[in-house]
Amino acid sequence: MKTLSVSIQKEAISTLRQGGVIIYPTETAYGLGADAKNLHAVEKIFVLKGRATKKTFPLIVADLKMAQQYAEIPTLLLQIAHRYWPGPLTIVAPVKKKTGLAESVIQKDGTVALRVSSCGIARTLSYAIQAPLIATSANYSGDAPSYSVRAVKNSLKRSPLQPEMFLDVGALTKRCPSTIISEKEGKIVLLRRGTISIPKIYVA
Template identity: 30%
Template sequence: MSDDDVKQAADAIRRGEAVVYPTETVYGMGADATNPDAIERVFDIKGRDRDKPLSAGFPDVDAALEYVVVDDREVAFMRRFLPGPVTVVVERRDSLPDVLVSGRDRVGVRVPDHDLALDFFEQAGTPVTATSANRSGTGSITNPSQLSDEIREAVAFVLDGGTTPGTESTVVDPGRGIIHRRGAMADEIEAWLETHADSEPEA
């Protein structure tokens, strides 16, 4: 993957198009997570129900903090586990549109532990949707060769990072001490939540 490939993918995001990119879990489908039309395109390509929210990807924790509202405990969790195979659910700011999160007040934050993904997010210069690059109801993609023709034709660019591990991220709401989906590092995350339970804010 060349620098020019990453630039082309980032340019496509800024044009409101969709891009397939690798992470340390599975391949993701990215679009500008602040652009309602671009987000709608991702739902359409995936055939995903509009009542199922999408997560947002960022190049680092500091970039994510510009788009969410968090307390000290949530920040401590994010700095401990990100970058990593973790989706951190926190309160969103209005700069992330309703369509991204199906009108909910919380959003999943992803900072993948994957250099190519982080470079792509950095160059895109905007939050990027973080959802698997497959049609809803079908298996996750761990190599671009598995992409359906339908998705390959619908996206503007495929960033090929080879084969990814395929482990799902753990989805966790650290403010409420809830693990919504167990995946990578789940035991470690559970232990952190238990250790910090005494500082738990109101539910």
């Protein structure tokens, strides 16, 4: 993965603060990013992806402290987070009250999906804007995840909107998506298989 200049990173941060949408790298694939507290920006991502608004987006946060500002993370999930974050593990937990998050990122059951990415660029962006980043794959709905900016642009050709900025760090290694888990009655619930295997989660 190529590094980004300080000026490019500053431009990306400014774009996010102004309600723009960016393409940025994560540890799994390129993602579509926006300030998760900016409703207009989040709505643009729904249009960009051609995705039904009844589906919510997962979020990337700067660190565990930020995750706890937005969600009530049960003790068991906290233990797992301490072990696997930063990394490709998404935790679904009840959202806290008055977080300022756009309603469209909160699921009907009052939960939100969060992860601390092992990609430093993603964490830096979230920290800089002091808000979670939308972390949906950078592709039109129904297409495969994109591992290069060229693939992103090709997938989004049919979209009526385009991102304001592309953070191109070169081709990413193809990986499985993040593992998604939640907690119910003191037990781990596997919602999606991913990079982190099931046995590792259960022994955490």
